[in-house]
Amino acid sequence: MSKILKRIVTNSDLDAITSCVLLRAVEPIGDVKFIDLDEIRKGWKGEETDIAVNIPYVEGCGLWFDHHDSNVITRPFAGRHESAPSAARVVYRFYAPAYGPILDRYDELLRETDKVDSAAFARDDILDPRRYVLISHLISSQPVMDGTVEDNLLLIRLLSEGPAEHALAHPTFARKAEAFLANLEMSKAAILQRMMREGNILIMDQRDLTEQERDLCNNKFLPYVLFDGADVLVRVKPLEANRTIVTVGFNIFSPDQRLRTHIGNFLKQFGGGGHPKAGGCSMPPPAVDETVRKIVDALLIRTP
Ligand SMILES: [Mn+2]
Numbered sequence: 001m002s003k004i005l006k007r008i009v010t011n012s013d014l015d016a017i018t019s020c021v022l023l024r025a026v027e028p029i030g031d032v033k034f035i036d037l038d039e040i041r042k043g044w045k046g047e048e049t050d051i052a053v054n055i056p057y058v059e060g061c062g063l064w065f066d067h068h069d070s071n072v073i074t075r076p077f078a079g080r081h082e083s084a085p086s087a088a089r090v091v092y093r094f095y096a097p098a099y100g101p102i103l104d105r106y107d108e109l110l111r112e113t114d115k116v117d118s119a120a121f122a123r124d125d126i127l128d129p130r131r132y133v134l135i136s137h138l139i140s141s142q143p144v145m146d147g148t149v150e151d152n153l154l155l156i157r158l159l160s161e162g163p164a165e166h167a168l169a170h171p172t173f174a175r176k177a178e179a180f181l182a183n184l185e186m187s188k189a190a191i192l193q194r195m196m197r198e199g200n201i202l203i204m205d206q207r208d209l210t211e212q213e214r215d216l217c218n219n220k221f222l223p224y225v226l227f228d229g230a231d232v233l234v235r236v237k238p239l240e241a242n243r244t245i246v247t248v249g250f251n252i253f254s255p256d257q258r259l260r261t262h263i264g265n266f267l268k269q270f271g272g273g274g275h276p277k278a279g280g281c282s283m284p285p286p287a288v289d290e291t292v293r294k295i296v297d298a299l300l301i302r303t304p
Pocket residue numbers: 015016054067085086087117
């Protein structure tokens with residue numbers, strides 16, 4: 001009897017890789033296609049043997065697994081979509097009734113993927129990422145463009161075989177980890193040097209930075225663990241000659257009651273928007289200083 005091989009269609013992050021590990025354990029998987037959101041938006045069509053994971057529903061695919069609220073569809077489909085910390089968790093729940101014992105050996109990988117994909121980090125995960133958190137940083141989001149599709153396939157194999165240490169011991173990932181951690185140390189130094197602070201507000205003004213400094217200062221969570229007691233991070237990023245972006249984010253480690261206002265709604269007065277805890281707006285360069293002043297005044301908590 002010949003088995004018809006299935007193809008996984010997914011994006012490229014730890015959630016996608018872990019979903020592949022689980023699916024490979026329970027389905028006859030041949031190929032993996034790493035797809036760009038843009039390609040899906042342009043109407044890319046799947047086939048009956050395709051399993052789409054961690055991406056919006058793909059027309060024509062045989063199975064679909066996802067956990068993003070924004071991707072909910074009302075028409076019937078095979079597979080599963082539900083609220084979950086990761087798409088891999090959705091895959092697990094779908095197959096566990098029939099394949100529980102086979103999938104349970106990936107319990108740690110799955111729990112760590114939940115943590116990474118829902119950004120449920122501890123401070124040490126930010127300051128000194130190790131094991132699965134470290135691995136999550138070594139996956140390119142653009143593997144086709146970066147020529148790292150083979151690395152992704154290798155990582156799927158390594159994480160199928162053993163724990164994080166097994167993958168990190170492979171020369172390909174040992175090298176990537178070393179480079180990432182060296183860069184992280186440079187990021188810490190650059191952020192400590194360039195950050196401005198007013199009470200509980202951090203301001204990262206990237207207008208006068210070199211491109212290399214900007215990259216180093218772009219780290220999403222480091223500022224919150226490097227600056228004790230900071231609740232809010234305001235970033236000023238030049239976009240084009242006549243447009244500057246100002247983003248505002250609430251510290252993932254701060255207690256909610258330290259948030260003075262709904263950030264997305266507050267930013268509407270500047271033509272921006274966003275979520276309760278994060279948002280952004282853009283403006284011509286001359287308007288930046290006054291806007292940042294208003295943002296700081298609205299979110300500042302003066303400590304006695
Ligand atoms: Mn995901």
